[in-house]
Amino acid sequence: MDICRRKGAIEISELDPFLAELLRQIPACTNSDGVPAAEQRLFSSPTTGRETESCVEWKTYVEPELRRLFQTATQTVAADLEQLNGNEESLANRTLRIPAKHADAWLSALNQARLVIAAKNNFTESELNDHFRSPIGSRRDLSLFQVNFYGFLQEFILRELES
């Protein structure tokens, strides 16, 4: 896999089918439905728990807005990922172009996905800091790899935004 900036876009080329599939899974991974821990992480409390009235108002007015915000980012990413459709069964490498103006949406969607995966798997801090864990031998290992891979993409996008 090669990643670089080209003509106002972030270009991820030489994407092998495995990594392309991980990218395709980003929108699905942001879904926290049915996983209370993930839901709690995405929509955390705005107070330390003593102000019940504030929390009720937050849930009524702010949370729906946050949901819309997250959903909009995910939809943008899903639309970009359509470039990868059609080669699910092919072993050919593919290229994905992320327009620079979509960088924020990607940062948000990648973050949502990482937080949801981490909450679903209840990863410990030491697991999350173990970037050299290999090989992928279980679903849990794969999920950890996914969190790290998405984190790597986030880092790259952040560097591009800074430059």
Add this chain to the structure above:
Amino acid sequence: MLEVGIWSFHRFELKPAYVNLLAMSCGPRQDRGCLAQIQEIEETTRVSNEKAGTLTTAEPTIEKETRSEEEFDLPWQVVVHNDPVNLMSYVTMVFQRVFGYPREKAERHMLEVHHNGRSILWSGLREPAELYVQQLHGYLLLATLEKRG
């Protein structure tokens, strides 16, 4: 110093109008404070009463307190808590964007969150503090609004 009735405050209202997270800004919201709004309402009511000739000489006695606006509503803090998933570079970027902090200051706060588990990013009036917390949640950081003390 502003002279205000003590009954006028401590009412927290989260208005849908300022919950628009899609338009995130880099600086604090420049809305008028609640004191200014209350004073305007009181003035409008007084003028209206005078015009209508309904202002009575025997006004009800209201407990009054002398306080500055800052003094009244200062002790609210925006606190960000540690989270092992969010990247350090991402957290730094968010602090720069939301609070308009220079990179060095944003990094200092990020490291404080990382090492101490939490950092107070901002303190001041409740309303802008709430908006900051909303913005931070929009960036998926663990942020809370806390009263100092």
